[in-house]
Amino acid sequence: MSLASSVELINVTKQFQNSVAVDAIDLQIAAGTYCCLLGPSGCGKTTTLRMIAGHEAATSGDIILGAQNVTDLPPAKRGTAMMFQSYALFPHLTVINNVAFALKMRGVAKSDRLEKAAKLLHLVDMSPYAERLPAQLSGGQQQRVALARALITEPQVLLLDEPLSALDPFLRIRMRAELKRLQRELGITFIHVTHGQDEAMALADKIVLMNNGKIAQVGSPRDVYNAPRSEFVARFIGGHNVLMSGTKNIAVRFDQMKLLGSKAKTKGPSLSGHVSEIEYQGNAFHVSMKSDDGQELALHLAEAEFDAAPLDVGSLIITTWDPASAHALG
Amino acid sequence: MREGRSRSFYVLALFFAAYVLFLYGPMIAIFVLSFQGPSGGLTFPMNGFSFHWFEKLFAGNGIVDLGAAFRRSLALGIVVMIITVVLSVSAGLAFRKKFRGSGILFYMAIASLIVPSIVTSLGIALEFRVLDDVLRNYFLPSWETGMGLFTSGLGAHLTWTLPFGLLIMFAIFNRFDCRLEEAARDLGATPWQTFWHVILPIILPSVIGIGLFGFTLSWDELARSSQAIGAVNTLPLELQGLTTTVTNPDIYALGTVTTAVSFIVISVALGLILILQKRQKRFGNDAGKGL
Numbered sequence: 001m002s003l004a005s006s007v008e009l010i011n012v013t014k015q016f017q018n019s020v021a022v023d024a025i026d027l028q029i030a031a032g033t034y035c036c037l038l039g040p041s042g043c044g045k046t047t048t049l050r051m052i053a054g055h056e057a058a059t060s061g062d063i064i065l066g067a068q069n070v071t072d073l074p075p076a077k078r079g080t081a082m083m084f085q086s087y088a089l090f091p092h093l094t095v096i097n098n099v100a101f102a103l104k105m106r107g108v109a110k111s112d113r114l115e116k117a118a119k120l121l122h123l124v125d126m127s128p129y130a131e132r133l134p135a136q137l138s139g140g141q142q143q144r145v146a147l148a149r150a151l152i153t154e155p156q157v158l159l160l161d162e163p164l165s166a167l168d169p170f171l172r173i174r175m176r177a178e179l180k181r182l183q184r185e186l187g188i189t190f191i192h193v194t195h196g197q198d199e200a201m202a203l204a205d206k207i208v209l210m211n212n213g214k215i216a217q218v219g220s221p222r223d224v225y226n227a228p229r230s231e232f233v234a235r236f237i238g239g240h241n242v243l244m245s246g247t248k249n250i251a252v253r254f255d256q257m258k259l260l261g262s263k264a265k266t267k268g269p270s271l272s273g274h275v276s277e278i279e280y281q282g283n284a285f286h287v288s289m290k291s292d293d294g295q296e297l298a299l300h301l302a303e304a305e306f307d308a309a310p311l312d313v314g315s316l317i318i319t320t321w322d323p324a325s326a327h328a329l330g
Numbered sequence: 331m332r333e334g335r336s337r338s339f340y341v342l343a344l345f346f347a348a349y350v351l352f353l354y355g356p357m358i359a360i361f362v363l364s365f366q367g368p369s370g371g372l373t374f375p376m377n378g379f380s381f382h383w384f385e386k387l388f389a390g391n392g393i394v395d396l397g398a399a400f401r402r403s404l405a406l407g408i409v410v411m412i413i414t415v416v417l418s419v420s421a422g423l424a425f426r427k428k429f430r431g432s433g434i435l436f437y438m439a440i441a442s443l444i445v446p447s448i449v450t451s452l453g454i455a456l457e458f459r460v461l462d463d464v465l466r467n468y469f470l471p472s473w474e475t476g477m478g479l480f481t482s483g484l485g486a487h488l489t490w491t492l493p494f495g496l497l498i499m500f501a502i503f504n505r506f507d508c509r510l511e512e513a514a515r516d517l518g519a520t521p522w523q524t525f526w527h528v529i530l531p532i533i534l535p536s537v538i539g540i541g542l543f544g545f546t547l548s549w550d551e552l553a554r555s556s557q558a559i560g561a562v563n564t565l566p567l568e569l570q571g572l573t574t575t576v577t578n579p580d581i582y583a584l585g586t587v588t589t590a591v592s593f594i595v596i597s598v599a600l601g602l603i604l605i606l607q608k609r610q611k612r613f614g615n616d617a618g619k620g621l
Contacts, residue, residue: 055516084513088510101514129614132613136614139620140620168620170620171620
């Protein structure tokens with residue numbers, strides 16, 4: 001369909017009346033990447049996306065798409081298309097007319113634009129629904145229509161603002177697989193804003209984790225998960241204990257914590273404490289504990305391991321970990 | 331708790347029945363009395379049953395020309411409707427952005443709902459008399475008056491319809507999802523295309539509502555017209571004149587005819603809406619399903 005293009009942000013800042021939403025960020029996204037902007041609400045990820053789309057003017061800095069500086073171009077001239085949160089389908093237009101909207105605005109003849117729209121509906125598996133109104137569609141169907149509508153402009157970069165947040169959990173997992181498939185097939189750059197780390201881990205080639213208007217860490221999901229750089233990253237990406245080690249903090253994954261019997265001795269680092277909560281999660285037991293020096297931590301025990309020495313809330317336990325699996329946090 | 335209705339249900343139902351009777355009783359009474367026999371009067375009892383007063387209505391009434399008053403009211407109502415719609419929609423769009431003095435402007439527009447209508451319209455009439463005097467004394471000695479249906483009359487009606495239209499428009503744009511406009515812009519629509527292809531179709535039912543509202547408010551306006559209308563009368567003014575001078579039930583016949591026309595228009599509109607909804611339903615519905 002269309003060529004992918006790379007996206008580069010250079011020293012981009014967005015200032016609202018008395019707060020800085022995005023604080024001088026630099027970011028490079030290679031063409032054809034599935035990139036997730038991840039972070040808690042208010043971290044500046046949506047503002048960043050809206051600046052790339054052109055719906056928000058950057059206070060300073062430059063936004064480069066491919067070889068073109070698009071900082072001062074209107075949205076439709078940038079080669080981007082945006083899929084809005086809760087889709088923003090036009091309620092008065094049928095599915096096919098929603099998809100054909102961009103072509104109608106450009107003055108494309110009716111038969112041509114409907115033909116093209118029908119092709120895109122086919123791409124997202126929505127052909128039988130062409131004559132329905134958005135109100136007659138389920139959440140997942142609306143999302144497919146929104147995708148088709150955004151893709152009809154043949155964008156080089158597709159921008160998705162929390163596209164899965166309106167769906168129920170089961171459907172969310174199905175739709176995210178479809179987004180990934182679509183991105184692979186089209187080969188264009190996707191930039192996807194989300195606050196769900198599981199969503200970002202599942203989809204992204206590149207995760208951009210943001211906090212307080214700044215980029216906290218950039219990398220592949222495995223890079224970020226295996227080597228969180230700061231306490232914020234370790235906590236936000238989940239699955240990590242943040243522990244004090246001397247004057248510095250370290251992060252250790254829940255599943256790399258080991259359990260020692262209450263009497264056993266270890267040469268490596270260890271913490272003793274009491275079990276505060278036990279959750280069965282199907283593939284493992286999530287055991288929360290409070291150490292004697294007051295730290296909250298958790299470990300994952302395989303079912304067989306748990307059954308060998310069952311624990312109760314209040315049990316005294318000692319945990320240890322391989323120092324090689326611990327990451328110093330900045 | 332038992333199954334079945336509580337006592338308060340019956341008390342409230344009785345109250346509601348009284349309310350409905352109070353609301354529609356007058357209309358029913360006029361409807362019945364319009365079929366009064368030729369020798370009957372303006373009140374019960376019925377003196378036979380006939381279409382006499384309808385015939386008389388369509389044959390024309392010798393005393394005042396109701397037809398001309400009808401046409402004047404219709405023309406004024408349509409002009410008021412168009413101006414109300416255009417100004418309310420534009421103001422609704424403008425007020426979505428914050429601008430200096432927006433609060434004061436809003437309260438000034440709404441104030442004419444609170445000020446008694448007689449006072450507003452007297453003020454308008456006085457204003458025109460001052461203008462007349464100035465024009466006559468200093469510029470055009472032959473000038474008679476600027477007051478009339480489409481000057482002072484129109485202005486007086488607009489002080490009544492515009493605040494309503496404005497308030498409705500505010501309520502509509504409060505609920506309007508501005509992401510739809512962003513989506514249109516993202517898809518390459520110009521601001522004018524966005525208005526024409528996205529905003530207007532979505533708010534259209536309300537815009538039609540404001541139009542009908544503006545028309546009706548103007549159509550049966552009495553207090554403001556009585557002060558500011560100038561030399562010619564609108565239909566409500568003529569009718570009010572008739573009730574005090576004429577003792578025949580032909581104005582009841584007029585009431586029945588206009589009510590019948592209203593009901594026919596409403597039925598046709600509802601029927602069309604039902605047909606359109608049914609046509610759209612053919613395509614199925616998966617709303618709310620986890621698909």
